[in-house]
Amino acid sequence: MFEFIKDRFAAVTHSNVAHFTLPSVVYEIQPGFVAGARIDGSGRQKRRIRGISVQPIKAETVGPHLSHANVADAADLRRAADTVLAAVGNGGGRYGLIVPDGAVRVAILSFEALPEDPLEAEALVRWRMKDKLPYNPEEARATFQVLSREPQHVEVLAVAVRTSVLAEYESAFSSVNGGAALILPSTVALLPLLSETEMRGQLLLHVCSNWLTAVVVAGSRPCVWRTRELDPNDLESHAREAASEAMRVLASARDRLQADLGHAVLSMRPLPGRELAAAVSSAIGHKVDLISTSRELTGLLTVDDRAVFDQFGAALAGVAANVG
Numbered sequence: 538m539f540e541f542i543k544d545r546f547a548a549v550t551h552s553n554v555a556h557f558t559l560p561s562v563v564y565e566i567q568p569g570f571v572a573g574a575r576i577d578g579s580g581r582q583k584r585r586i587r588g589i590s591v592q593p594i595k596a597e598t599v600g601p602h603l604s605h606a607n608v609a610d611a612a613d614l615r616r617a618a619d620t621v622l623a624a625v626g627n628g629g630g631r632y633g634l635i636v637p638d639g640a641v642r643v644a645i646l647s648f649e650a651l652p653e654d655p656l657e658a659e660a661l662v663r664w665r666m667k668d669k670l671p672y673n674p675e676e677a678r679a680t681f682q683v684l685s686r687e688p689q690h691v692e693v694l695a696v697a698v699r700t701s702v703l704a705e706y707e708s709a710f711s712s713v714n715g716g717a718a719l720i721l722p723s724t725v726a727l728l729p730l731l732s733e734t735e736m737r738g739q740l741l742l743h744v745c746s747n748w749l750t751a752v753v754v755a756g757s758r759p760c761v762w763r764t765r766e767l768d769p770n771d772l773e774s775h776a777r778e779a780a781s782e783a784m785r786v787l788a789s790a791r792d793r794l795q796a797d798l799g800h801a802v803l804s805m806r807p808l809p810g811r812e813l814a815a816a817v818s819s820a821i822g823h824k825v826d827l828i829s830t831s832r833e834l835t836g837l838l839t840v841d842d843r844a845v846f847d848q849f850g851a852a853l854a855g856v857a858a859n860v861g
Contacts, residue, residue, distance in 0.1 A: 557572070560633040560718050561576055562627060564618070565633070565635035566634070567599065567851075569809065571620075572592075572853060573591075574846075574848050574850065575587045575588040575589075576592075585836060585837045586654070586834055586853070586854065587844055588624065592621050593617070598610040598674060599637070599764075601638070602672050602702070603702070604699055606705065607705050615708075622713070632703050632715075632716075632717055632718065633707060633720070638722050640702050641698045643722060643764065646692070647691070662679065662695050663675075665695070666679060668839075671697075676701070677697040719856070721851045721852075722857070726853075727743055727826035729855045730854065730855045731754060731802065737798065738755050739800045741797060741800070741828075743803075743805075744804070744829045749764070751779075753787060754791070757789065758834070765782065779803075779813055784820055800824050801817070801824065804827075804828040804838045806851065807848050810827055811827065812848065814827060834857060834858060
């Protein structure tokens with residue numbers, strides 16, 4: 538369903554896309570924690586998460602931002618990363634890396650046409666992203682995936698992160714030879730966990746460490762995407778803000794697509810999301826489920842590891858569940 542994750546969001550140039558394979562180890566850095574998982578097997582039906590590790594970091598160690606420095610305490614981040622690395626391994630030298638939504642700009646862009654040459658297309662996408670970036674677009678590591686292509690209308694999902702910001706996250710695992718083979722913002726990593734059979738609109742809300750992303754997916758393509766920071770000093774406002782964002786993106790999707798909402802899911806980490814799901818459900822008049830992962834995918838985990846995975850592992854599971 539979400540083949541574009543595998544095809545495009547590699548930490549390399551388009552020329553290497555065809556050679557992408559899912560890393561056997563995936564790490565995630567968020568404000569408050571570093572997580573990692575070891576993935577065994579090849580092919581979606583045979584993949585299993587064999588191990589998971591989560592290490593806390595100080596709240597102020599990582600502060601997502603599009604253009605400013607994100608890591609305030611590199612030593613604290615490196616300590617947690619080294620502990621996770623020792624627990625789950627280095628993947629033989631190449632790894633996947635999930636970074637906070639707040640560090641990455643995601644946009645859905647429309648074009649009358651897009652050049653067939655990948656480098657020319659990337660240059661055009663980068664130029665269109667310039668008004669959405671608080672820094673010179675030449676400083677961005679940018680990539681995109683075509684979502685739909687029709688006569689006189691091409692729609693793409695574009696992702697940009699400032700190179701200097703990304704380097705801060707990658708430096709936490711600089712001891713791993715080979716570097717990152719795949720880099721994803723956390724909500725993109727969650728997309729493969731959505732239903733593959735629901736052809737009506739799907740709403741995905743992701744709340745992680747005071748950042749909220751709201752996405753509407755129609756069929757197999759995202760059509761609305763919004764990310765915003767929540768007030769860390771007013772936790773009671775988070776449910777209200779999430780409900781407001783849900784209504785906003787659903788209204789936008791209805792205006793554009795005239796599509797009914799078929800399924801709504803919430804991923805909230807590290808806290809349980811039942812109360813927030815209930816608040817959003819009441820606001821939009823539709824049931825909101827907590828995001829779930831296949832028990833088969835995590836069947837090799839111990840009881841203790843499964844408890845950790847249920848609290849932190851959704852984005853890691855999304856990478857493992859991706860097609861291909």
